[in-house]
Amino acid sequence: MSEPMLSIKDLRVRFGDTLAVDGVNLEVRAGERVALVGESGSGKSVTALSILRLIRDAELSGSIRFAGEELLSKSERAMRGLRGSDIAMIFQEPMTALNPLYTVGDQIGETIQLHDGASPREARQRAIALLARTGITEPERRVDSYPHQLSGGQRQRVMIAMALACRPRLLLADEPTTALDVTIRAQIVELLLELQRDEAEKRGMAVLLITHDLNLVRRFAERVAVMEKGVLVESGTVETIFTSPQHPYTQRLLHSKPKRAVLPVLPIAPVLLDAKNVSVDYPVRVPGLKGWFRRGRFKAVDDVTLTVRQGETLGIVGESGSGKSTLAMALLGLQRISHGAVQFQGRALGDFRGNEKTVLRSNLQVVFQDPFSSLSPRQTVERIVGEGLALHRPELDAAARRAKVVAVLREVGMERSALTRYPHEFSGGQRQRIAIARALVLEPSILILDEPTSALDVSIQTQVLALLADIQKKHNLGYVFISHDLQVIGAMAHRVAVMRDGFVVESGEVEKIFSKPSDEYTRKLLRAALES
Incomplete structure (x- = not known):
């Protein structure tokens, strides 16, 4: 033949005393x-x-x-x-792999110009075509977007387009x-x-x-x-x-498959989070006459109403760019709301001031979609996970804080040895577990989880979902669980809201929505999940 x-033969990769790859063929x-x-x-x-x-500070041997x-x-x-x-590579974490200072079109086009010698105009047209082929809608507009203006899934597709640019x-x-x-x-x-x-x-x-x-x-x-x-x-x-x-x-x-293990929500359970007619829009440039651009508005979230009760998990599903993550930021009070209001335990988020706002932050926690960009590269895991304790639990001394950090790390499958290490020393899935630990350590009332298991392998995903279910039962937490994995939502959620283009097209009990969806878009998602 x-x-x-x-051909990889007897490859060994060593980081100091740690052998990360041992004799791979x-x-x-x-x-x-x-x-x-x-x-x-x-x-x-x-x-x-x-x-x-592309491995730094490592000793490579073999062939x-x-x-x-x-x-x-x-x-x-x-x-x-x-x-x-x-040789091209699609990296695991697009937000950290893409340059935040350049548009995605410029970054794709740079690769085409560098390796194929294409003109800037030709490179731009090829970038638009590649974005369209990877499933990004409105590629003529998105080509001028910066990475932070795209959803996590859209950024991933940009990385795929960039890797495929030079065939x-x-x-x-x-x-x-x-x-x-x-x-x-x-x-x-x-x-x-x-x-x-x-x-x-x-x-x-x-x-x-x-x-x-x-x-x-x-x-x-x-x-x-x-x-x-x-x-x-x-x-x-x-x-x-x-x-x-x-x-x-x-x-x-x-x-390893997620198993449904949720308790029914008590009829008398109080409403923790209440969002009414929430809309979020952004200013954008849209094509006008004779090649000119005019100012317009892009509505990322459109008139969404939802509630989350104590001990309840609300699942939010939809395609990338449907507005799921923007809605999460609005629920946290980290995103300016164009219309509508969000209340926590009966009070509008904007009414919390001073020390009350600090208490609100400890009760309303989040696990972000991209763990690497949300973890400080300059801090150890102990500092990252314990930072919230230092702020919100000042009565704890250093030894007590460390004990709580070690306990929560063990709950998410991390060893005590992780305390002195930095985020770049861990895999993507391990970083996600650290992010979950940082949120859980404060024992919040509401936890917003934005794709918390997307970076996890199936066995660790099963463990983390079981952990989240156990913590919910123990502390009666409310979850807003955002995911594109319908199997995960089916295992974790009591109710589900299906989003498309900023709208909630359908919502209700998980079993009812998944067994008898009324909207064609929901049926399309369920068919795709069965085929994948």
Whole structure:
């Protein structure tokens, strides 16, 4: 057989005394689709980043050969020539991978101009076409948006467009569908398959998919390799691994699914959060006559009314860009509301002043969608999780604060050794667990969870959902649970609101909405979830 396009032999990656990748052997042939799966912290992303030599402060040994050439011995200048053109990568966290100072069109166009020598005008048109192919609506307008103006799922699609801009020979896709809703996830899978088939006839584009989404692996990959704690424990065809897994770890991964374990809400449970006719809009530039632009308004949330009672979980679902995260910021009082009002325990958020506002913040906590950008890179985990305690629980001394931090970290599956480490030393899923711990440590009344399990593998996702359910039962918390994963919402929520283009198109009890949806959009989401 011909030499594989990518050949990894006995790869070891060491950070000081920590061996993150231990003797990995992996091959990817031209035109092949290989998935690398495993829990957060198993070494998947470190392996992928090692291929492009993007690992800092690490000792690499072994061999990584691409198209017959040894990458570990190449100069940095030679590697820069490969990155983006021959080998491209879709990064796991788009908000930190995209430059906040440039529009997404400029960032995609820069890649096209640098590697293909295209003119600025041609690069812009190709950027618009790529955004359209990845499922972004109004690409002619979105091409001039900055990363912070897009939803998490839209930013992820921009990263995919940027990686595909120069039609690479090898695509490293690190959790490419993590932040995407079920319908767009299906579109992206079909897009990657289409591009891979097209390129197979010309350059033989291969794809190495790093993911914890086993449904994605089943639909997309041809072969799969399973990693645990830096070691590749099992590999084979997708059919073999999914039907006859040999390793106990692989068996555990395949059988990890969220289970519904929610208690009914008491009829006398008080309303904690009450939003009435909430609307949020932004000023935007819209195309006018003769190529000129005029000022307009974009309505991100349109006349939304909802309530959350004590001990209740309200699920909010919808496609990326439907207004879910903007609504969450409005409920927290972190987003200016154009119309309507939000009340906490019967009082408008704007009425809280001074010390009352501090108490409000401790009772109304949030877990953001992108854990890396919401965690300070300059603080240790102990400082990050304990910061709220220092502010809201001043009666606790340092020893008592540390004890509470250690306890909540253990609840979310983190060891005491994490206390002195920094966010960049953890995987995406581990950072998400730290973010959840930071919110839970204050024992809030309402917890707003914006895609809290999107970065978690299936086994840790099951643990975190069980943890959140147990905490809700213990403390009678109210949850606003925003997710594109309908299976997660089905396991966690009492009621669900379905959003589209800023509107709530349908709401009610989860069992009723999921079994007999009345709106065609809801039926479309449920069909996509079943097919994914």
